[in-house]
Amino acid sequence: MYTPFEIKKDIFYVGVNDRTKYQFENHFLLPKGVAYNSYILKDEKTVLFDTVDISYSDVFLHKIKSVLGDKPIDYLVINHMEPDHSGAIEWLVSKFPDIKIVGNSRTEDMLKGFYGITDNVIVIKDKEELSIGEKTLRFYLTPMVHWPETMITYVPELHAIFSGDAFGAFGALNGGILDTQIDPERYHGEMIRYYASVVGKYGSPVQKALEKLSEIEIEAICSTHGPVWVNRKNIENVLALYDKLSKYEADEGLVIAYGSMYGNTEQLAEIIADSAARHGVKDIVMHNVSKSSESHILRDIFKYKGLIVGSPTYNSKLYPGVESLLSALENRQMKNRIFGYFSVYAWANGAKKELKAFSEKMDFELIGEPFDMKQSLNPEAIEKAWELGRLMAERLLSEKAVYIDN
CATH class of the missing domain: 3.40.50.360 (Flavodoxin domain)
Structure with missing residues (x-):
């Protein structure tokens, strides 16, 4: 049984590492592997943020159960529909048939197109909120960072964002998950390479997303790739890096x-x-x-x-x-x-x-x-x-x- 890792109060990491895949999107080399990050937030209702590549569904399930035991997942929040994060959704629904899936209108369309899923889907709008007990989920739509359905979910009580691919990096997580457990410089170049390879075309949408995030206090960045950023200075550096890259400054x-x-x-x-x-x-x-x-x-x-x-x-x-x-x-x-x-x-x-x-x-x-x-x-x-x-x-x-x- 896996030992649950608590990132921040009531936020647990249930992601997986892929050290086998040779190329990301079958195009970009992965000499250091890649992580598919997923998270559970516990409250009166339990929330899962994104899933993982379908080939790691067995590991994923063991990690979920290490956090929840036999308790159900009430909500699945989909911040990004690309198959390396959404690939396990159909399988997840078979394990948790009552789970409610939360996304925006573009997410709803992709859920049907990719997986034929139309039931138990909650469609949210920009800055809409969903109460899960003592905590709240607030949704910020960030289209074209880097797909049209991408969004960021904010938990104001914990000052944590679940950012999808935004602020992600190539490279598997070698034991440490938090930036405080590792040397963050190891991922600096891989974050730039990830941005340049995957997000680089979308400088203007990234600027709009950063403008939205400037309104909130952030104490944790939980991306779907790379380490989780919790150190204040590192968070500032990550946001500044995205600002610089999206302006094509160098x-x-x-x-x-x-x-x-x-x-x-x-x-x-x-x-x-x-x-x-x-x-x-x-x-x-x-x-x-x-x-x-x-x-x-x-x-x-x-x-x-x-x-x-x-x-x-x-x-x-x-x-x-x-x-x-x-x-x-x-x-x-x-x-x-x-x-x-x-x-x-x-x-x-x-x-x-x-x-x-x-x-x-x-x-x-x-x-x-x-x-x-x-x-x-x-x-x-x-x-x-x-x-x-x-x-x-x-x-x-x-x-x-x-x-x-x-």
Whole structure:
């Protein structure tokens, strides 16, 4: 039998860890696994917040019973309908046939579409409240963070929010559940990667959600992924991080992302990085798109202001990995980046045309003169690569760079 873990008075953790799944949404790599978080709130009525992936239903049931014994679950609150959280709903209803399911009108539609469930559904509206005894559930609709039905449930008596995917992070929970039990820095990069991969397109809806949350006092953030945040300073940092990311603000630093078939594009990228470093940029991240996963590249682009992309021409177009990355950035409506680009070709320079079209679409500041190189390294291309690195450094540092000759 599992030992119940009480997060805060009357709030119990009943989530599970998935260390088997290779890719989140069958797309984003999970080298550190992922947690599917679910919670029980006890009062005169018992409330379950979200469920877990259906493959963990047996573990889930044991954890629920460790908290409730043979008592029923009165309400299931669905903050998010994505199947990694809603997958066990149909199974749960079979175990607790009298359970009432609480969600908004979009939730109701998805319940029917995904699982054929139409009975015992309570449809709530924005800021509506539901009494469960001494405690109250207040519902804040947060559409498009990151599905149209997403919402956040607040318990004012405990100052706790159940936030769905908002404020979540990749990474399984390695024993510790609360931020006070772990080193929170372990999840900082995985929170940025989660935001960039899953939520990144929806900056404006995130801002609206944060505005709603600014009206309330928060002493616990119970997300459906990653650790539970209860330390006041950590809560402030998490909210500030989401505010920053959703405004597309970033730190002083440079990402150089490139594709390279035979090493020529890569050598130009190395020269650019060398120049930027010698002219004062300390945070430089280089990504070979054939080696780095897209979500890790996106994480760093969300993190840093500077972005330089290089591509060889491939079948008259961009190199496939570069094309995929640029499509992902366009899809996320990325803004406020300082951008440079370069291309390499053997006989026809299709990549340059594609990079130019991307640059003109985006809300980026173009730095330097885009350049190309025919076939392999030559003095002119080396000089232009060095100059692009210098100009990027000067712009990032907002003052004339100082050349450091080692």
